[in-house]
Amino acid sequence: MAAAPVTVYGPPLSAAVSRVLACLLEKDVPFQLVPFNIIKGEHKKPDYLKIQPFGQVPAFQDESITLFESRAIARYVCDKYANQGTKGLFGTNPLEKASIDQWVEAEGQSFNPPISVLLFQLAFAPRMKIKQDENLIQENETKLAKVLDVYDKTLGESKYLAGDDFTLADLSHLPSTHYLLNSTDRGELFMSRKNVERWWGEISGRESWKKVVEMQKSPPPRRA
Numbered sequence: 188m189a190a191a192p193v194t195v196y197g198p199p200l201s202a203a204v205s206r207v208l209a210c211l212l213e214k215d216v217p218f219q220l221v222p223f224n225i226i227k228g229e230h231k232k233p234d235y236l237k238i239q240p241f242g243q244v245p246a247f248q249d250e251s252i253t254l255f256e257s258r259a260i261a262r263y264v265c266d267k268y269a270n271q272g273t274k275g276l277f278g279t280n281p282l283e284k285a286s287i288d289q290w291v292e293a294e295g296q297s298f299n300p301p302i303s304v305l306l307f308q309l310a311f312a313p314r315m316k317i318k319q320d321e322n323l324i325q326e327n328e329t330k331l332a333k334v335l336d337v338y339d340k341t342l343g344e345s346k347y348l349a350g351d352d353f354t355l356a357d358l359s360h361l362p363s364t365h366y367l368l369n370s371t372d373r374g375e376l377f378m379s380r381k382n383v384e385r386w387w388g389e390i391s392g393r394e395s396w397k398k399v400v401e402m403q404k405s406p407p408p409r410r411a
């Protein structure tokens with residue numbers, strides 16, 4: 188009997204949800220999506236808080252276990268489904284795993300903080316009629332530029348962040364980078380660095396990511 192598909196809770200438009208979706212697609216893992224309406228606060232309801240106590244998306248369910256935190260979910264998916272889809276997405280030995288993990292951490296700790304501020308200030312604040320903070324924008328642009336200098340150097344030495352294969356290290360960067368390039372005018376931060384530009388071309392061209400972008404365009408299915 189085929190295993191029940193795993194369940195992802197949250198809208199594909201969320202960066203953290205789309206990280207998990209890209210990983211599931213890379214690993215050929217069938218999934219069902221419960222596309223919450225965040226604006227209506229569906230992710231703050233008591234039943235959902237039982238599986239995601241911070242009231243954020245995504246949450247993830249596989250058989251009887253539930254998980255939250257997109258990067259932890261992605262690591263789990265890679266390990267559980269190691270023998271299908273893109274093999275070695277999270278390495279095949281402790282050294283490879285650590286080398287991939289250091290870049291997943293760099294994404295979460297060094298790349299994500301400044302890019303999240305820029306996305307909020309440049310893309311969301313105007314839509315929400317919130318005044319932009321020019322100092323904050325400047326400060327975080329400088330921080331992101333420094334991070335991207337490190338990436339550019341690394342990507343001048345290897346094809347991808349953790350070596351010559353596409354891994355979770357690269358995949359983890361897809362959601363926020365996609366938003367920065369498509370929803371703000373700061374694409375030059377990436378495109379002016381030739382190795383980063385090449386890398387972005389490679390990783391954003393993955394079939395998995397193209398499918399996620401398509402999912403982001405479709406209207407969410409109606410829920411009863």
Ligand SMILES: N[C@@H](CCC(=O)N[C@@H](CS)C(=O)NCC(=O)O)C(=O)O
Pocket residue numbers: 201202203204225230242243244245255256257258
């Ligand atoms: N570190 C978490 C971040 C989760 C997160 O910030 N999710 C956002 C959407 S991308 C969210 O739920 N926002 C709504 C809220 O916090 O109420 C992860 O990677 O899963």
